[in-house]
Amino acid sequence: MYCIQCGVKLTDGERQCPLCQTEVCHPDFLNKEKTPLYPGKRYPTPDPKPWGLQLVIAIAMLIPLSLMLSIDLKTNGTLTWCGYGIGALLVGYVTFILPFWFRKPNPVIFVPVDFVCVGLYLLYINFATDGNWFLSLAFPVTGFFGLVTTAVITLLRYVGRGKLYIFGGATLALAAFMPLLEFLINLTFDRTRFVAWALYPLIVLGLLGLLLIFLAICRPAREALERRLFT
Numbered sequence: 001m002y003c004i005q006c007g008v009k010l011t012d013g014e015r016q017c018p019l020c021q022t023e024v025c026h027p028d029f030l031n032k033e034k035t036p037l038y039p040g041k042r043y044p045t046p047d048p049k050p051w052g053l054q055l056v057i058a059i060a061m062l063i064p065l066s067l068m069l070s071i072d073l074k075t076n077g078t079l080t081w082c083g084y085g086i087g088a089l090l091v092g093y094v095t096f097i098l099p100f101w102f103r104k105p106n107p108v109i110f111v112p113v114d115f116v117c118v119g120l121y122l123l124y125i126n127f128a129t130d131g132n133w134f135l136s137l138a139f140p141v142t143g144f145f146g147l148v149t150t151a152v153i154t155l156l157r158y159v160g161r162g163k164l165y166i167f168g169g170a171t172l173a174l175a176a177f178m179p180l181l182e183f184l185i186n187l188t189f190d191r192t193r194f195v196a197w198a199l200y201p202l203i204v205l206g207l208l209g210l211l212l213i214f215l216a217i218c219r220p221a222r223e224a225l226e227r228r229l230f231t
Contacts, residue, residue, distance in 0.1 A: 003017040003019070003020065003022055003024070004022065005017060005020045005022040006019050006020045006022070008020075010024060053100075054097060054100055054101050057093075057097055058093075058097070061089055061093060064085070064089065065086055065089065068082040068085045068086060069082055069086075083124065083128060084125065084128070087121045087124055087125075088121070090117070090121075091114075091117050091118060091121050094113065094114060094117045095114045095117070098110070106157075107153050107157065108150065108153055108154050108157055108158075111146075111149055111150050111153055112146055112150045115142055115143075115145065115146030115149070115150075116146075118142055119138070119139065119142045119143070119146075122134060122138040122139075122142065123138075123139075126138065132188075133188045133189075136184060136187055136188045137184050137185065137187075137188040140180075140184060141181065141184070144177055148170055148173055148174065151170070152166055152167070152170050162216065164212045164213065164215055164216035164222075165212075165213060165216045167212055168209045168210070168211075168212030168213035168216060169209070169213070170209075171205050171206075171208050171209035171212060172205070172206060172209035172210070172213075174205050174209075175201065175202050175203075175204075175205035175206040175208075175209060176202075176206075178198040178199075178201045178202045178205070179198045179199075179202060181198060182194075182195075182196070182197060182198035
């Protein structure tokens with residue numbers, strides 16, 4: 001056996017030419033040594049979660065909270081308006097910052113938590129303003145959107161198929177909710193005149209939802225629409 005680069009005669013056990021360092025490759029000899037996946041016993045390590053940024057944001061939120069408390073107490077002698085600002089900051093923190101404390105935040109859990117926080121904030125505003133609109137308007141509206149959004153995210157995460165069916169069903173549910181929304185608004189604010197404005201979003205959203213379901217059922221129509229829009 002000879003080196004293909006310089007022609008030096010090699011022994012049967014040679015894996016590398018002693019003269020030009022060319023690697024020896026012979027079909028009758030199997031190289032039992034395999035190239036390691038990672039050089040030098042260096043293995044990839046997962047990136048650490050940037051806890052520092054979340055901690056800095058949490059501490060930074062204490063500044064506007066303390067300012068609102070001190071200004072409200074100094075100007076009014078009691079807590080009056082600062083609750084609105086503090087509640088809005090807490091809702092924003094739970095919605096946008098809290099999920100990043102976890103390595104793999106599950107939206108199926110955090111989305112209903114966000115809607116619960118929004119509902120509690122609206123409940124506080126209702127009591128702070130001596131209103132009577134929470135149970136008749138804010139609670140059913142927040143609950144409906146929370147349930148529909150959670151259902152869509154859950155189906156997309158754990159089913160993953162039939163996205164057109166999912167979005168089409170959610171759109172039809174939203175369309176069906178429009179007349180109920182108008183009824184709740186009239187009931188809450190004692191409106192005796194029925195304008196029937198809910199028919200317009202009902203028709204538009206209903207047609208859109210039916211179109212999505214039709215595209216999910218009819219594959220040729222879906223493919224034709226994809227070619228027209230994306231090619």
